Amino acid sequence: MKVFKKIKEIKSYLGEQIKQGMTIGFVPTMGYLHEGHLSLIRYAAKDNDIVVVSVFVNPTQFGPGEDLEKYPRDLDRDIRLAQQAGATVLFTPEVEEMYPNGYKTYVEVEQITGTLCGASRPGHFRGVTTVVSKLFNIINPNRAYFGQKDAQQSIVIKRMVKDLNMDIEIIVCPIVRESDGLAMSSRNVYLNKDEREQAVVLSQSLFMAKEMIQNGEKDALKIKKAIIKMIKEKPLADIDYVSIVDIETLTDVSEINNKVLIALAVRFGKTRLIDNIMAEGK
Known part of the structure; x- marks a missing residue:
């Protein structure tokens, strides 16, 4: 499995794969992978020649007082689990790589982001759609995989892709639960x-x-x-x-x-x- 930290390098590598006719499946994550993430990687591996997994704790989707600093991180573990599940490329950029000094551009889907989680987490989905649109531009996938557990997020991403004419198939996969029913998170x-x-x-x-x-x-x-x-x-x-x-x-x-x-x-x-x-x- 190849691991990239720089946008220019992963774009160059994937660009060559696309020229060779390879299909790309993409699974965006914030890391600390669990069976829910791994199921998405397995779905992607069945459908595509290359499976890209991003591990990036996105600061723009966290509000004041939320758990950005405490959010669990274990990159070595993520690399091992992602590779075992079928990932072929891992993208792990630093915050400064994704949001360099002077960054000013955001993507926002209206109305459907103001209910449910959006009502109690103002600005959350603005951060989600911004980072996902950036990742889509960097990875250029044929398909992207999201979990049903984040149902509102999946609906918002589908709307963004449709409205912005992105040529990406969004695939929403079932919730993976613990043996007692708790949704994995x-x-x-x-x-x-x-x-x-x-x-x-x-x-x-x-x-x-x-x-x-x-x-x-x-x-x-x-x-x-x-x-x-x-x-x-x-x-x-x-x-x-x-x-x-x-x-x-x-x-x-x-x-x-x-x-x-x-x-x-x-x-x-x-x-x-x-x-x-x-x-x-x-």
Whole structure:
């Protein structure tokens, strides 16, 4: 596996591969890889000749008081795991390489970034779309792979790619969960024993909500209240939001007739966890 830190060098290398007709699959990450990331790399390896994985903790998507400095990092481990999963190229730029002195340009998707995580993390998606658009320009992939766990992010990226006429196929892959149902996340490492035990309520509440819909419940408010009630039974849980939204516009729905996204964000101690599930009304 080749490892690059400089934009000029990776662009040169991948440019030669593209000239030879190679297809490129791209998996952008912030590192501290877990099975969710590795599943994306495996999907990419099945579809493409070359698999590029980026490891870059992007400062522009963190707000004041968030965990930028504490975000877990272990590059040697990431290199080993990425290679084992099928990555052929790793891109690990420094912040100064991606945002040199005098940097002034940002990419922003409107409306759908103001709900869910965007409501409580202002500026977050501006940072996400900026860094992803830069990475797309650097890597020039045929396909890019994202996880369903970050559902809003995937929807926002798809909108950006469509609106800016980027010739990239966005592939969203299923959530990978721990054996007890907790969605895998690099931030799970922050949880203490009690927090970890109680955090499983997130997936449990989502599975319950989907079952309610499958059994014919259409009242979104009733379902939302049931989720909140279940989560609040865990004393360490502090709800940021619970929302049931249209899968394209991300606006709240009152009656569930079509496919919806049920999404939530909950803090356990200082750790903010997100999870979601898709469901379709009968």
